[in-house]
Structures are given as C-alpha cells and as structure tokens.
Amino acid sequence: MVSSGLRLDEEREYDSEGPLLELDCVSKHFGQESGLLAGLQFDASEFPPFSVERERVRAVDGVSIEVQPGETLGLVGESGCGKSTLGRTVLRLLEPTEGDIYFKGENLADLDGEALRQTRSDMQMIFQDPQSSLDPRMKVGQIIEEPMRAHDMLDDEGREARAKELLAKVGLDPRHYNRHPHAFSGGQRQRINLARALSVDPDFVVCDEPVSALDVSIQAQVLNTMERLQREFGLTYLFIAHDLSVIRHISDRVAVMYLGHIVELAGKEELFENPQHPYTRALLESIPVPDPRENGSRGVLEGEVPSPVDPPSGCRFRTRCPRLIAPDAYDWAGEEWPRTRAFMRAVKRRTFEPMPAARIEAEFFDGTLPRGEAGSIVAEAIDLVATDGEADGDDADRWEAATDLLLESFAEASVCARERPAYDLESGDGERFAACHLHR
Numbered sequence: 001m002v003s004s005g006l007r008l009d010e011e012r013e014y015d016s017e018g019p020l021l022e023l024d025c026v027s028k029h030f031g032q033e034s035g036l037l038a039g040l041q042f043d044a045s046e047f048p049p050f051s052v053e054r055e056r057v058r059a060v061d062g063v064s065i066e067v068q069p070g071e072t073l074g075l076v077g078e079s080g081c082g083k084s085t086l087g088r089t090v091l092r093l094l095e096p097t098e099g100d101i102y103f104k105g106e107n108l109a110d111l112d113g114e115a116l117r118q119t120r121s122d123m124q125m126i127f128q129d130p131q132s133s134l135d136p137r138m139k140v141g142q143i144i145e146e147p148m149r150a151h152d153m154l155d156d157e158g159r160e161a162r163a164k165e166l167l168a169k170v171g172l173d174p175r176h177y178n179r180h181p182h183a184f185s186g187g188q189r190q191r192i193n194l195a196r197a198l199s200v201d202p203d204f205v206v207c208d209e210p211v212s213a214l215d216v217s218i219q220a221q222v223l224n225t226m227e228r229l230q231r232e233f234g235l236t237y238l239f240i241a242h243d244l245s246v247i248r249h250i251s252d253r254v255a256v257m258y259l260g261h262i263v264e265l266a267g268k269e270e271l272f273e274n275p276q277h278p279y280t281r282a283l284l285e286s287i288p289v290p291d292p293r294e295n296g297s298r299g300v301l302e303g304e305v306p307s308p309v310d311p312p313s314g315c316r317f318r319t320r321c322p323r324l325i326a327p328d329a330y331d332w333a334g335e336e337w338p339r340t341r342a343f344m345r346a347v348k349r350r351t352f353e354p355m356p357a358a359r360i361e362a363e364f365f366d367g368t369l370p371r372g373e374a375g376s377i378v379a380e381a382i383d384l385v386a387t388d389g390e391a392d393g394d395d396a397d398r399w400e401a402a403t404d405l406l407l408e409s410f411a412e413a414s415v416c417a418r419e420r421p422a423y424d425l426e427s428g429d430g431e432r433f434a435a436c437h438l439h440r
C-alpha cells in the first residue's frame with residue numbers, strides 16, 4: 001500500500017490478519033403495513049381488540065460475508081434484491097434485525113462512546129446521486145469540511161488545507177474551493193463526494209451505485225480515480241452496482257445477491273469466466289451484446305423478482321431458475337425431466353398458443369410423455385390446456401389449474417423448494433461459494 005500524506009493517523013491502519021469487515025448471518029427486515037382490511041387482526045383478549053398486521057419485507061436475509069483489507073468486494077444483483085439495504089446496514093444507518101457485524105474484529109453492537117464515534121468516521125458511504133447528496137447552498141470547501149467538523153478533526157486552517165489537498169487528490173482544482181456544486185458536472189460532483197468521504201480518513205467506504213447516474217464515458221474516469229485513491233489511502237470498498245461491466249472494472253471479488261440472499265461469491269475472473277449459480281449465469285447472459293443477428297431470444301432472466309414479503313422457500317431463485325432440480329419423488333429417465341420442466345415453465349408463463357394435445361406432446365415431449373406417475377400428471381395438465389381437452393371451465397381457469405398442478409407436483413417437490421442451499425466450492429484462490437443444490 002502506498003502511504004499518503006493525507007492519512008491522518010497511519011498507526012490506526014488495520015494490519016491484523018483477519019477480515020476488515022465480517023457479517024455473520026445478518027438480516028434486515030422492514031415492517032410494512034399490509035392492505036387495509038386484509039391486515040386487520042381481531043383479538044378479543046387485547047385492548048383495543050383490533051390491530052393492523054405488519055408485513056415483513058425480508059430485504060436482507062441471513063447474509064454472511066467477509067471483506068478483506070484493501071480489497072474491493074463488488075455486490076451485484078437486480079434492482080430491489082437488497083443491495084442498498086445491506087450497504088446501509090453494514091454502516092449501521094439501519095439496525096440489523098438479526099446477526100452480527102464485526103469491523104476490525106469488534107462487534108459494532110458492542111461499541112459506544114468514543115469507540116463508536118471513531119468507527120463511524122472509519123466507515124463512509126458514497127451515494128448514487130451526486131446531485132441530491134450535495135447541499136446546493138454550501139460551497140464545495142464547506143461540503144468537504146463538514147464531516148471533519150462533525151468529528152472535531154483539525155482546526156479551521158487545517159480543515160481548509162486538507163479540503164484543498166483532497167480536491168487535488170480527486171482530480172479537481174483546489175482553487176474551486178469556494179464554488180457551489182451547481183458549477184460542476186455530474187462526474188465532478190461525484191469527485192466532490194469522494195473528497196468529502198475521504199476527509200475523515202476512513203478505512204472502509206460503501207459505494208452505492210456511485211457511477212450509475214453518470215455518462216458511460218465519464219464512468220471509467222471516476223472508477224479509475226477511485227482505484228487510485230484506494231491504493232493511496234489504503235481503502236477497502238464495498239462496491240454496489242447492478243451494472244456488471246462496472247463491477248468487472250472495479251472489483252477484486254464479487255458477491256451476487258438475489259432477493260436478500262448472497263447466491264454466489266468468487267474472485268472476479270472466476271465469477272465472470274466460470275459462473276456457478278444459474279442466477280449469475282442468467283445475469284451474465286442478459287448483458288446486452290451488440291449483435292445484429294440478436295433477436296431477443298437470449299432473455300434468460302424471465303419473469304419478475306418475487307416480492308420479498310413472501311419469498312419462495314428454499315432457493316429464492318428457483319421460481320425463475322432454468323435448471324430446477326428434478327423432484328426425486330418420481331423416477332425420471334433420459335430427457336423426461338428437462339422436457340417436463342420446459343413444459344411447466346411454458347404453461348406457467350403461457351408462452352405457447354392453444355393447440356391440440358397431440359401437438360403439445362410432439363412439441364414439448366417429442367411425442368412420448370414421461371413414464372409412470374409423472375407422465376399421468378403431465379397428461380392431466382396437457383388435457384387442461386389443449387384445444388381438444390375435456391376439462392371444463394374457461395380458458396384462464398384451465399391454464400391456472402394446469403399451472404398449479406405442475407408447480408405443486410414438480411416444482412414444490414424439488415429439493416430447490418425444500419432446502420436453502422449453501423455450498424463452499426473447491427477454489428484455488430480464496431473463498432468460492434455458490435448457494436445452489438446443483439453443487440450438492
């Protein structure tokens with residue numbers, strides 16, 4: 001690590017062997033009022049006898065990760081999967097519902113007084129929107145000095161000198177100390193944010209989508225500056241982004257998050273070259289590639305992320321997973337399960353036009369249904385959706401009944417629905433984890 005004259009207290013640097021940050025089974029649930037009458041509970045033994053049931057949004061659920069000193073751990077996943085909530089919980093901007101967070105080996109929950117104050121300045125955050133996170137009435141110098149003032153660091157003169165040095169460090173002109181934020185471009189404003197975060201000499205910075213509001217051409221410049229500052233200041237980053245190319249640029253290791261769970265964790269090259277979780281694969285395959293022959297058929301991430309109020313049991317990705325594991329209650333041979341799975345997905349998403357039973361059998365099963373009980377269930381489902389089927393009811397009801405039958409018989413019976421997966425994989429260099437039963 002290159003030492004910088006801007007480190008206020010070099011001795012404070014963390015040089016112990018352990019991780020800088022460790023999360024042990026951390027959850028963050030939010031209470032949210034459910035629909036008016038549906039959520040109204042009656043209990044005669046209580047006064048008042050009515051209460052409003054609060055739904056629990058399981059934004060982060062049982063996350064255990066370690067961040068090593070000096071590294072950038074990328075945190076990636078679709079919108080709404082809990083990345084920001086995790087970042088804020090790490091900084092104790094949100095109280096964890098469960099679990100422990102250790103920073104430099106100390107449990108954050110045990111800290112108070114001076115130790116807590118010190119830790120707060122050691123951990124900083126940069127947000128996505130450089131526009132709204134900078135007070136337009138304040139001058140740049142004041143903005144950068146504000147955290148130092150809040151932590152009683154240096155005197156007026158010292159703070160001004162440090163703010164100017166930091167402006168230069170982040171690639172801005174120290175003579176712009178007296179300007180207001182509106183005089184700067186988006187990329188420059190994010191550099192002001194960086195200078196502000198660094199003013200209190202942190203060891204750890206949570207970067208929450210710091211470049212996603214910027215033009216692509218500016219993104220790389222800001223990322224390069226962040227990398228340079230990391231080396232100079234000996235920083236450790238938790239870098240949150242939904243954009244895989246940004247994650248690939250900046251991360252040493254990557255954690256992939258889906259609906260509150262970490263589903264895969266690996267070194268960057270490993271993750272991008274050899275993804276092990278079907279969700280990671282789907283994310284990687286859904287990166288748009290500029291190919292004129294592309295006809296949109298690569299959309300492997302079908303459907304929406306389910307609600308974190310009532311997440312799927314077992315593996316949370318299973319309801320969208322193209323590799324759902326065969327339920328072992330049936331005896332499968334050859335292609336019987338992959339074909340049944342494809343048919344189940346097609347019925348659920350209603351991706352084929354109504355047609356006679358024989359054509360469904362030909363298209364999905366090559367003319368031969370699975371043997372035994374699985375085959376009888378499939379035949380029943382085909383009868384429900386086929387144009388020449390004998391089932392009663394209108395179209396929508398019959399498709400829904402077929403979907404329910406297939407999901408209950410097959411999807412819900414899979415190990416993917418029964419058990420939450422967590423597997424450490426063989427790895428040459430460090431931790432490699434994939435929460436997928438395919439690695440049983």
Ligand SMILES: Nc1ncnc2c1ncn2[C@@H]1O[C@H](COP(=O)(O)OP(=O)(O)OP(=O)(O)O)[C@@H](O)[C@H]1O
Nearest residue numbers: 030032057059078079080081082083084085086308
């Ligand atoms: N204060 C809150 N109260 C209730 N639910 C919340 C609250 N904050 C977040 N959530 C919910 O928690 C889930 C995770 O949200 P979060 O913002 O952490 O996801 P994210 O992966 O960072 O997404 P994005 O990239 O869109 O910000 C979402 O379903 C969100 O609606």
